[in-house]
Amino acid sequence: MNVLLFHLMPYADLDLGAAKDYATVWTHLPNRFYDPKKGHALYNRYLDELEYGEQLGFDGLCVNEHHQTAYGMMPSPIVTAAALARRTSKAKIAILGSALPLRTHPLTVAEEHAMIDNVTGGRLISGFVRGIGAEYHTFGVNPTFSHERFHEAHDLIVRAWTEPGPFEFKSKHYHFLYVNVWPRPYQQPHPPIWIPSQGSRETIEFAAHPAHKYTYLQTFSPIKAVARYLQMYRDVAAGFGYESSPGQLGWSVPVYVGESDASAIEEARPHFEIFRNTFVRMPFEMLLPPGYTSRESMKGIAAAKAQLTSYIDVKQAMELGMFVCGSARTVCETLTAYAKQLGFGQLLTMLQFGTLPAELTRRSMERFARDVMPELKRLE
Amino acid sequence: MFEAGTLEVSGCSVTLKRGGAGRPLLYLHGAGGAPAIQPFMEALAREFDVLVPEHPGFGASEEPEWLDNIHDLAYFYLDFMERLDLRDAIVVGSSIGGWVALEIAVRNASRIRALSLVAPAGIHVAGLAKGDVFLWPPEKRVRELYFDQGIAERVLALPPAPQDTVDKNLYTLARLAWEPRFYDPHLSKWLHRIKVPLQIVWGEGDRLLAPGYAAEYKKLIPHARVDIVPQCGHLPQSEKPDAYLRLFREFASAV
Numbered sequence: 001m002n003v004l005l006f007h008l009m010p011y012a013d014l015d016l017g018a019a020k021d022y023a024t025v026w027t028h029l030p031n032r033f034y035d036p037k038k039g040h041a042l043y044n045r046y047l048d049e050l051e052y053g054e055q056l057g058f059d060g061l062c063v064n065e066h067h068q069t070a071y072g073m074m075p076s077p078i079v080t081a082a083a084l085a086r087r088t089s090k091a092k093i094a095i096l097g098s099a100l101p102l103r104t105h106p107l108t109v110a111e112e113h114a115m116i117d118n119v120t121g122g123r124l125i126s127g128f129v130r131g132i133g134a135e136y137h138t139f140g141v142n143p144t145f146s147h148e149r150f151h152e153a154h155d156l157i158v159r160a161w162t163e164p165g166p167f168e169f170k171s172k173h174y175h176f177l178y179v180n181v182w183p184r185p186y187q188q189p190h191p192p193i194w195i196p197s198q199g200s201r202e203t204i205e206f207a208a209h210p211a212h213k214y215t216y217l218q219t220f221s222p223i224k225a226v227a228r229y230l231q232m233y234r235d236v237a238a239g240f241g242y243e244s245s246p247g248q249l250g251w252s253v254p255v256y257v258g259e260s261d262a263s264a265i266e267e268a269r270p271h272f273e274i275f276r277n278t279f280v281r282m283p284f285e286m287l288l289p290p291g292y293t294s295r296e297s298m299k300g301i302a303a304a305k306a307q308l309t310s311y312i313d314v315k316q317a318m319e320l321g322m323f324v325c326g327s328a329r330t331v332c333e334t335l336t337a338y339a340k341q342l343g344f345g346q347l348l349t350m351l352q353f354g355t356l357p358a359e360l361t362r363r364s365m366e367r368f369a370r371d372v373m374p375e376l377k378r379l380e
Numbered sequence: 381m382f383e384a385g386t387l388e389v390s391g392c393s394v395t396l397k398r399g400g401a402g403r404p405l406l407y408l409h410g411a412g413g414a415p416a417i418q419p420f421m422e423a424l425a426r427e428f429d430v431l432v433p434e435h436p437g438f439g440a441s442e443e444p445e446w447l448d449n450i451h452d453l454a455y456f457y458l459d460f461m462e463r464l465d466l467r468d469a470i471v472v473g474s475s476i477g478g479w480v481a482l483e484i485a486v487r488n489a490s491r492i493r494a495l496s497l498v499a500p501a502g503i504h505v506a507g508l509a510k511g512d513v514f515l516w517p518p519e520k521r522v523r524e525l526y527f528d529q530g531i532a533e534r535v536l537a538l539p540p541a542p543q544d545t546v547d548k549n550l551y552t553l554a555r556l557a558w559e560p561r562f563y564d565p566h567l568s569k570w571l572h573r574i575k576v577p578l579q580i581v582w583g584e585g586d587r588l589l590a591p592g593y594a595a596e597y598k599k600l601i602p603h604a605r606v607d608i609v610p611q612c613g614h615l616p617q618s619e620k621p622d623a624y625l626r627l628f629r630e631f632a633s634a635v
Contacts, residue, residue: 140558
């Protein structure tokens, strides 16, 4: 199994009173609550943590894209990936992902990702996402065109990476006379493409399609949902007439390793609960603008609306399998059991979350790398 | 008084309620759709041949593949009027329905006698607020429509519309009006092409589209008659039907 280190780069110095007043840290929370001096320290701390991840032996370093939020300070994961490109030499750099429909000119994604792939000599994993619902409020892009724009931009980028240019590209939303990307990607035919998702049949059918066979990542979900969607991928692949490999399935989950189960839970508790109940939280209308998800899926999600907005404490999160926390032994047993049961070959551990401070993050990363990771890597 | 049916135009089947006799009056509904005949429609049907379609993508009308923007809807209604051979029609439009009416009229007003528009969307002026309806939770979406919260209470106490219909209407609204939000940046350039008599009615307490837009329309279309309804929200025809009908009759009797 591959074990990767995922970072959201939250604005951990958040004024929690302000977060409460505005009911969400997305879109509405005024940026006067962002202090650039604190931001400077956090960016460099987080980049250090990612670089440390390579030293500790993680297979990959993962970054992602969110806009106008304290949840994550990476409106451009390209910048983070570029900063890591020259400071690392072995680990994969995974952009999970670039939000394609938000780009007016998606060729810029093809260009920027190809640059990082060239600089790193082929260490890039290229993730494509649609961005979460809030992004459509902040960027103004029409969410009812989100799926169309995603698929058209995907087709454009893959063709730009694989077909000799210049060629003409015309789709409903994008119209280019000359597609002729310099640089071409270092990896041939193109960097691996991963598709992070909160889970939907449409996304899985796209990722599992025989022409794609993209790695599907289930992010921050109760373990039951992870199991359901990973099984759905295998079933969809079987429907297409092939058996998917574990490498095509991934799970992204926050993890904390302490000295003992009890001390781990006590140390992680406040920081995880802020992550889950402050950073993640947003109104339903912000999370799911019209057309962002199919109306069929929308019904299911609306039914689970209460659960989406309820307070989840650390114990409940552990029971739901949304957080793996404990001594090295407990974490190792838990993750091994999940891996065997769910069959994923890519594990993305988020070892910093919410307000978890630098010292606790480092100690947890070290314990994880020393006492948990080697065993996980030996799994098929 | 009204008969309900469906009509296929431009490859899209839409519902159409039609009642009364006289000069045709085409009502173009706003974001909430037109699921039922309202008292002001009944009143109008005593003087006019009133047609109340549900726009493509709303209510029980089909969702055509071709519906990408407000212009598509305007062309659809040009086909619609041609198909029913409406002549000398009065077009009444509310909110995005008023916007559609303006988009129709700048293109081809040959079947239109006059326009009576209630708080039409369609233009943007810096500093004039528009409510972010897509971020309002369902209850607020109802409350913000009305000046009189007693009416809002009564609406909220009614059995809710089927969730499917609510989702469908909101989806089509987003498709037409998400970005740019409730306007077409090119429309104001051509509003001077509207030569037919035009009435703009606005609730003084409109919290979706600031009543200041009425004066902006007057600047762009100087022959427009502007009527402000005091103590009224975004839907004068529903919230203050008597006041709206009185203003409408004053306008319509002169055209």
